[in-house]
Amino acid sequence: MMLRISKYSIFFFALIIILFPRIASNISAIEHYPDIMIFAGIYCLITIGLSLLMGYAGQISLGHGAFYGIGAYISAILTTRFGWNPWSCMVIGAVITSIVAFVVGAPSLKLKGHYLAMATLAFGVIVFIIFNEEIEWTGGPDGMTGISGLTLFGFPLNTVERYYYFVWGIVLAVFIFTVNIIQSGSGRALRAIHSSEAAAMAMGVDVSRYKIMVFTYSAALASVAGSLYAHYLNFVNPSSFDIFFSIKLLIMIALGGMHYIWGAIIGAVIITFLNYEWLHYFEELEILVYGAILLIVTIFLPQGLAGIPAIVKHWFRRTLSDGSR
Amino acid sequence: MEADKGILKISELVMAFGGLMALYKPDFVIRQGTITAVIGPNGAGKTTLFNVITGFLTPNEGTIHFRDQSIINLKPHEIAGLGISRTFQTVEIFENMTVLENVMLGFHTKLRSSFISSGFQLPLTRRKEKEIKSKAMDILKFIGLSGKWNEPADSLPLGEQKVLEIGRALASDPALICLDEPAAGLNETESHLASSLIMAIKEKGVTVVLVEHDMKVVMDISDEVLVLNYGQKIAYGTPEEIKNDPKVIEAYLGDDGAYA
Numbered sequence: 385m386m387l388r389i390s391k392y393s394i395f396f397f398a399l400i401i402i403l404f405p406r407i408a409s410n411i412s413a414i415e416h417y418p419d420i421m422i423f424a425g426i427y428c429l430i431t432i433g434l435s436l437l438m439g440y441a442g443q444i445s446l447g448h449g450a451f452y453g454i455g456a457y458i459s460a461i462l463t464t465r466f467g468w469n470p471w472s473c474m475v476i477g478a479v480i481t482s483i484v485a486f487v488v489g490a491p492s493l494k495l496k497g498h499y500l501a502m503a504t505l506a507f508g509v510i511v512f513i514i515f516n517e518e519i520e521w522t523g524g525p526d527g528m529t530g531i532s533g534l535t536l537f538g539f540p541l542n543t544v545e546r547y548y549y550f551v552w553g554i555v556l557a558v559f560i561f562t563v564n565i566i567q568s569g570s571g572r573a574l575r576a577i578h579s580s581e582a583a584a585m586a587m588g589v590d591v592s593r594y595k596i597m598v599f600t601y602s603a604a605l606a607s608v609a610g611s612l613y614a615h616y617l618n619f620v621n622p623s624s625f626d627i628f629f630s631i632k633l634l635i636m637i638a639l640g641g642m643h644y645i646w647g648a649i650i651g652a653v654i655i656t657f658l659n660y661e662w663l664h665y666f667e668e669l670e671i672l673v674y675g676a677i678l679l680i681v682t683i684f685l686p687q688g689l690a691g692i693p694a695i696v697k698h699w700f701r702r703t704l705s706d707g708s709r
Numbered sequence: 710m711e712a713d714k715g716i717l718k719i720s721e722l723v724m725a726f727g728g729l730m731a732l733y734k735p736d737f738v739i740r741q742g743t744i745t746a747v748i749g750p751n752g753a754g755k756t757t758l759f760n761v762i763t764g765f766l767t768p769n770e771g772t773i774h775f776r777d778q779s780i781i782n783l784k785p786h787e788i789a790g791l792g793i794s795r796t797f798q799t800v801e802i803f804e805n806m807t808v809l810e811n812v813m814l815g816f817h818t819k820l821r822s823s824f825i826s827s828g829f830q831l832p833l834t835r836r837k838e839k840e841i842k843s844k845a846m847d848i849l850k851f852i853g854l855s856g857k858w859n860e861p862a863d864s865l866p867l868g869e870q871k872v873l874e875i876g877r878a879l880a881s882d883p884a885l886i887c888l889d890e891p892a893a894g895l896n897e898t899e900s901h902l903a904s905s906l907i908m909a910i911k912e913k914g915v916t917v918v919l920v921e922h923d924m925k926v927v928m929d930i931s932d933e934v935l936v937l938n939y940g941q942k943i944a945y946g947t948p949e950e951i952k953n954d955p956k957v958i959e960a961y962l963g964d965d966g967a968y969a
């Protein structure tokens with residue numbers, strides 16, 4: 385059940401994005417938060433696509449960390465080895481990743497069931513091994529440095545504030561684009577698939593084509609996120625793209641709520657802050673905290689945080705109608 | 710005469726599930742513009758026949774021609790695109806959508822939408838969407854559900870859900886519509902409404918094939934009756950002919966009259 389997204393809520397969202405660095409810079413305890421928000425924004429790009437895949441096509445991918453990594457490494461290799469323009473690296477990364485995603489995903493998405501999870505798991509492991517072992521190209525476990533930064537209209541995106549606005553501008557654009565998809569004929573077809581594949585097929589929806597489209601779209605977004613990451617840090621190494629990262633993405637979506645596009649953003653932001661800021665004391669035990677979050681959300685809040693308003697509304701209605709009896 | 714033209718021709722169809730012959734070589738021609746009722750005891754293969762026609766099952770043997778085109782190896786969505794629509798024995802409405810959206814989805818075959826055109830909300834896409842919305846409202850008026858257009862589909866009572874499913878099937882502007890037990894589970898009034906709706910669909914020139922329990926309804930509305938038993942055609946003819954066919958009487962009496 386996806387709720388209609390109003391223009392006002394998007395406007396409000398944009399306003400928060402714009403004001404956040406201003407507010408943060410005035411409070412010393414959270415002065416560095418815009419930097420963390422850059423990573424949160426990068427993850428949002430992945431989770432927006434991934435939540436379409438999970439929430440609509442009902443499919444799980446364990447390979448999005450790998451698509452993210454492919455984007456990052458294509459940017460890294462093409463800029464450092466061949467001196468290419470970062471923007472073209474980003475586009476080429478997205479195109480190549482889409483093709484790879486199509487090849488990896490199409491066979492399993494044509495089948496019924498959860499074969500995609502297995503195919504992408506295997507794919508993620510293989511890509512991680514390649515990042516580690518192809519030392520000549522990827523620098524192996526040490527990674528690659530010296531990746532060039534981005535310049536927009538002759539304006540280098542070399543400060544936290546600039547990159548923050550740049551990344552979140554892209555998140556906003558992708559968010560609106562995705563909401564448009566959901567609220568149109570394509571989105572209706574996706575919701576139909578989610579509700580009854582048989583009825584969707586009987587009404588002429590090419591179910592596997594839509595699943596493949598969503599999967600490819602989400603992989604392309606992950607690749608763009610990877611490029612943004614590489615051009616921001618000017619450094620990549622394999623550890624950012626392991627299977628655990630793919631699982632963290634799923635936790636982001638579970639926490640935020642996979643049936644709500646807002647959930648992708650809420651989940652990504654919260655988990656990013658836990659990751660970079662709030663979970664430091666736990667050190668090795670960090671993974672237990674993620675496990676606990678996943679467990680608690682699945683049991684007590686299957687609709688995720690974005691589902692809370694609906695629960696509250698439902699609860700309110702019930703109490704009101706009980707009261708009037 | 711136009712009405713005498715066969716729109717769907719089926720011959721020598723075999724559908725086996727392991728050793729079970731759910732369909733064994735029925736052959737018949739559905740004439741354009743008619744209502745054909747498919748009857749037979751439970752497990753006779755009626756739903757299986759629909760699943761084979763609409764591409765949900767691929768038969769082991771036999772041929773199906775829709776307007777002289779073989780449709781046997783086509784996928785369900787391709788068959789829908791050719792103009793065969795259907796409903797399901799157990800209602801399959803989209804419960805995560807409103808009543809209107811359910812019908813709008815029915816227009817999918819007429820919609821060329823891609824992520825790119827939807828994402829950028831190109832003018833053509835918006836125009837199409839508006840057009841579909843108003844056509845869907847027309848269909849809701851036709852099936853008598855326009856007052857509930859904005860309600861969640863799963864909030865409707867079963868009878869209206871079944872009618873909504875028919876409306877959604879009509880949205881694709883089919884030449885042939887297969888209704889699997891449209892009146893099952895309905896009370897007398899609802900069942901009466903369903904019959905008149907089916908008659909109205911025929912009036913629009915759509916060929917109807919339906920599975921129906923209620924013999925009175927079958928006799929009232931159908932032009933032809935196909936009787937299946939154990940996957941085989943045991944009779945095919947007008948309601949009058951069927952009523953007096955000894956084979957049919959035997960099949961039903963032999964089954965303690967538990968027919969559907």
Ligand SMILES: Nc1ncnc2c1ncn2[C@@H]1O[C@H](COP(=O)(O)OP(=O)(O)O)[C@@H](O)[C@H]1O
Pocket residue numbers: 726729731749750751752753754755756757758
């Ligand atoms: N997918 C299937 N797999 C195995 N057996 C099936 C399947 N679908 C139907 N059958 C069997 O085929 C026979 C015909 O079923 P069906 O077409 O549903 O009958 P009807 O609709 O006439 O009541 C039944 O014996 C049923 O159990």
Ligand SMILES: [Mg+2]
Pocket residue numbers: 755756757798
């Ligand atoms: Mg049946």
